[in-house]
Amino acid sequence: MRRLRVALAAAARRPYKDGRVNVRPLQLPAVRLLRPLLAPCLLSLAACGEPAGPSAQDAAQPPAVVAIQPADLRYDRDIRPLLSEHCFQCHGQDANKRQGKLRLDVAVGQDGMRGARDVLGSGPVDQSELWCRLSSPDPEVHMPPADSGKARLDEAQTALVRAWMDQGAPYEPHWSFVPPVRPPVPAVADAAWPANAVDAFIAERLARAGLRPGPDADRATLLRRVFLDLTGLPPTPEELDAFLADARPDAYEAWVDRLLTEEPYRSRHAERMAAPWLDAARYADTCGIHTDAGRSLWPWRDWVLAAFRDQMPFDRFVTEQLAGDLLPDATQAQRVASGFNRNHVTTDEGGAIADEYLVEYAVERTSVTGSVFLGLTLGCARCHDHKFDPFTQKDFYSLYAFFDSLEEPGLYSQESDPTRAFEPFMEVPTTEQSARVAELQEFLQGARQVLDAPAPEDDAHHADFVAALPGELGLRWSALVPQSARSTGGGTLTAQTDGSLLASGTNPDQDEHELVLRTDGTGLRLLLLEALPDPSLPEGRVGRAPNGNAVLSGITVQAAPLDDPAASRPLRFSWAWADHEQADGDFGITGALRAGDATGWAVDAHRRADGRVALFLADEPFGWPGGTELRVTLEYRTPYAQHALGRVRLSAAALDEAALARLPVAASGWYRVGPFPSAGPAEAYELAAGPEADTLLDLARNFGAGNQYWTFEPELVDGRPRGLPPGTGVAYVGRRLYAPSARSLPLSLGSDDGLLLFLDGVKVFENRIDRSLAPDQDAFTLELPAGAHVLVAKVVNTGGEAGFYHRATPPEGELLGDLGLALLPDAARDSDRAARLQEAWRQSFSPVHRERSARVKELEGQLADVQRAVPRTMVMRELPEPRATFVLRRGQYDQPDPDRPVTREVPALLGPFPADAPRDRLGLARWLLQPENPLVARVAVNRLWEQVFGTGLVATSEDFGQQGEWPSHPELLDWLAVELRESGWDLSHVLRLLVTSHTYRQDSRRRQQAVAADPDNRLLAFFPRRRLTAEQIRDQALYVGGLLVEQLGGPSVRPYQPQGLWEEVAMPQSNTRVYLQGEGKDLWRRSLYTFWKRASPPPSLMTFDAPTRETCTVRRITTNTPLQALVLWNDEQFVEASRALAARTLQQPGDDGVRLAQLFRRCTGRLPTADEGAELARALADLRARYDAEPDAAEGVLALGAAPVPMDLPRPELAAWTLLGNAVLSLDATLSRN
């Protein structure tokens, strides 16, 4: 057979494993390494054929010289990557882009399409079209064409393809789409070397490359290595000593077992394993877009930690995260697990279009499922058929259909609570919380039964009250008789027999109803408006809007004596009451007291049928002897179109002046403006942003500083403490008050921190104080003249959280709430209103009820307290009916293709959907985990391999498709994949195989011969040394300093962070605008608990290559930058850790030499050499001299960090050791694992 000898210094264009596309030697597994002696005669090809452009630096690379025998040629490994890279874009499986009715990804075409063998033909290869296209010098003929952006195959590549053609162009399926079968473990010449099957594969492959395994690492290095790999933390000197003293042959294996199964190592192991999973699952503590609101998903993280700690089998791990909510009788934990698919970014941007984001979220879940479990880039098929892998756009949307029927809004509301869980969510009570809630609910049920039990003695009292009240108040009702009426918007108002006016006909967006009415009454003060339902109105409700609702924006009245129309005068109303107000905005009745602004009384009629009543109190009595004409204008001018009342009746009543004291103060809702940041706490009190002088509460007024307006604060309710946005400065809350008569109103107040009150622009109360918010901190009596007022509270925050609390305690006897129903004429009090009045009377005046209700209130309060503390977490929850799913043209949310509906289906190539499985995510999980699935187990073991050896057996661990890399050890990968599945999906079992292999125990010194043959050390002739991850670097520093606070799980914490980072980027209304640094142990938890704000991720972790967590990251790239040095030197966290390390070293007995060795060993796991010891000693001497001479400078070194500084240590000495400790913490030997 003809030997084909190819020099491949500049062979196949392949991706760098870190993504940069460039030219490099063909990957080792693809070709056989030749002995270097062959090199000279083959070098000449090395320089040929490369296009200009991005390749300059490769000239420095040593050529790898290779040869291939035709017998070894494999389509899948050697040919398809070339065709995929150069040809498939136009001649692949994407039908839309296919040119010339030719596809080269199949041997024989169908349906008029030609395949590779069709263009190879049966004649001589030299004359085939396939060969001509590849080899022709004519640019018109040659493929790929010059304008395709694809490079030509170079000489070596062309030779490979020619060899393949000579064999008749054999095809085989892509390796990763064929289910793995356990291969035989190869025999190895040195049978003593392999510790397990892993080693046999490694040694056999090394031997084929002419290499041998390297020497073993020393035991201390090995122990530190395995500690860091399995637990993320290094061994202590004590643990090292114990291991070094342990002469048992299986001492190492015993330690591996301990690390995986014994506390505290087991929990540490869970934390170590969780970190990369959080990257893959894109976990974060904020939503990521617009206000980047905080959200609660950490119970899902706790679930991940528990799963790793308890060594949950991988099949359960996958199933519960994909479909925990769908499991029969799902446990709380299983539903929490489904939060995996809620980790993606979401938007709360005001103008966003919900449908668009619903698509984005489902696309994201589909793509992440592809990346994480299948190692496939399915997202590529969102807009068109996949260019490289055999997946169509329809395949994508068929899979997407499993993920697009979640009960979620596409656009989330903005709320001020940063610990909110976005819907759908669930509560995750602890066992104690659940028990306490159940207990309290039982008590409460009992107390409510008692409350509702009849109290016959009350009935008579109530009847007396109702009967006596009109007399007490001088209440006398008079009818108002309609004379005429008109709608300015063109509607028709018709008088009814009951004295009401019914609207019909035209229903304009905005309207005024002008009514002319007459009465004989005198001394009138109250005006009663009855909004009546009518069958002619929408849904038979009271309003004219299509949903039956109405909003009254104002009422004005002009009154004139019948006998002297010229004496007409306007009535002014500055008090009102209504029997019902809509609760989801500032829709109270007082909104109707001011005509001309957009606020008004909304009657909530789209939710509640029946009539409404409202009372308005005139400032002066009206009604002349001889009769009075009233011209009443009901104004409906709000942004809510057509929201007019449909049928209205008016009456009026006289009232004694003294009765006014029985009417309670009416109020608008609370509004907020601010916070306005101040330069510091001291300046906060002096800051006057303007609202303190406000006498109108003008909603259109711009207070500047980023455009701040009074905005309604729905969550601020009397009697409930309310947080305000944090940060040093001032915030204002204000409302309008309406007093029927002059009175004193006792207020009970609370605030964080200081509080000032302004009534109509005049300061009436001030308390300068630093405190946390609580109810009833200040008592103050507000003196209110009769009429309308504006009350503004200025809340001064001197740092951290802010908040406000307010409660008014009106005097006994006032007609609060539904007691107002007692004022109505009997005819207006139907049975429902009578019952409500009786209940209100009971609440206010019945001693029996008071006692019973106090008990209920107490229990409700306790229950609310417990429930508030219950964590919530975001979960998956399906809609009752799945959404209809279509292929989206070009992936656009608003372009569903009605001709291409899809159902929930999986790519058949990867195995059939189990016949008896449900067509939902649960079935999908079963499909993934069935033995026919070729990818899931391979992808999982590959990730473990990557975690331990730095690079996966498939280097592109996120892409096992045809553009991904050929595995360095295909048989080993398959062996491990089968081993994982057959072990019952036991990840720890596989991990144990890896770290107890002899391969893992090798020394990490680079071996020259191995590096020359295998520059990337993919064959593992020595152990791959690697820098620690961002989390490991910080955690190790805390640990060796003795600062690390170990506690598995819990909400995220806020350790040290430079000031102002969040404020720089956040929106004023963001609930994660201000970074509130934690205290105490929050500063020293492991890094995976650090609060992750996506718009401003933890800066020191980012510097060490943590991803932003906006998208799924399966593989981090490790960089080496100057900013990393700055973090190590100057981040408060590292300076503090250095000081703690120094302090604990100085607290140990021994001279400098002993202590230096101890410090060095804590960080690096080994003792310093004599040279290193001498360097350290010299540096210590210099630093000591420096700080002894300048004790003030020592204070500067010791000032950072909240950890206590031991007082018994000499300060200059501690400063010198602190800097020395910092230097050791930043040594490469500390930052890497050897």
Next chain:
Amino acid sequence: MDPREQHGLDLTRRRFLSRVAGSAGAALGVAALHALLGPAARAAENAPGPIGLHLRPRARRVIYLHMEGAPSHLDLWDWKPGLRARFNEDLPDSIRQGQRLTGMTSGQTRFPVAPSIFRFSRHANAQDGVWISELMPYTAKVAKELCFVHSMHTEAINHEPGITFFQTGHQQPGRPSFGSWVSYGLGSANANLPAFVVLITQGTGNMQALSARFWGSGFLPSEHQGCKLRAGADPVLYLHDPAGVRRGDRRRLLDLTARLDEQEYERTLDPEIRARIAQFEMAHRMQMSVPELTDFSDEDAETLALYGPDVAKPGSFAANCLLARRLCERGVRFVQLYMRGWDAHNNLPGEIRGQCAAVDQPQAALIADLRRRGLLDDTLVLWAGEFGRTVYSQGDLSATNYGRDHHPRCFTVWMAGGGVRPGIEFGRTDDYGYNIVENPVSVHDLHATLLHLLGLQHDRLVWRHQGRDFRLTDVFGTVRTELLA
């Protein structure tokens, strides 16, 4: 050491360094590579970066002034005199064409035309003059340098996807930003500063959110992410040593770690260690160079006056413009300045006055200053928001007040220097400033054109990620040669 082993190591080291320069360590960049390889390898400032230049570059660096929140093209650059007569008329359906609206105005029943209340006047340029709003008097004076594109359009209608699209060529998070691509393509030209620097100015108008993703490196190695230079004591995070550590102390510590690291290298032969030694040295130099950079005391009084009184306020737009010039002088490749506060949904006249007062003089000063120092020829300045604003009023329209919603269908950006055709206007919108009627330019086109000026071919500046070659221009983009000088 055995000479043969040394030889092998040199080979692998060079291989390693070439890899580092290309991928895993370009912040160490060309200059650090020189330091490691010795004088022979040192090259001029414009040595190709990791990718190497595809074309002859016209620009060596970019200053990108991003007006975050989207300024109104109608009130600043794209004058529509005919609208005065159409005050409060309904926008004709023939103009609106029923395209999608944001959730903020989609419920509006009327779309009343709101003509700009600001006066425009004509300023000489290379064509027959350009009409510029009275809000930008200083900028009008450098009109001869400016290349206006009135026919920009974008795909997004909201800020987050809009800015993400403008910065990364894609609306959803996850892709590298413009500056990161340039850093990857060109590398750094200064051993002591990052290649891509971000500056932020807080505005006075309605502010939208910023996000680290806007200058993030996506799937590119993280050294290509924008380095935020902050106003205040620590311009680069963690730059300053703790009190009590003097420069000499740091030097002493650095010597210690270098010697110990060198021994670790001897022990392991891991080339990453030598790279780290070099990185630590660069960090030490940054501790000097950054404070020098942010200290304006070496600027003469005339220069400071040129930028206006705010230049003395760290973090102001004026101070950041001057800082941008100083960064360019020091070889930084990409300076991105964010000016927040342009999102004028209500009260546009009041808000835009404040915003323009902050940016007008400094941005004109930046152009003039670059020009007189000979830097404008190879420095490309881009001024752009993420989209435009609607001609119809959002909320109440009165003779003196109106608001404008987001408008992706057309808006104006301008460029100066760096091989851009000076003094021209390109593209045209209809009489309502609502639709493009001539020469539409997409964001991808703009990116392609800017990369072209930097000597990079947009369809060859790629990164293989998840099996696909990604680029800033996605699968789109045309170099608009009409914009080139």
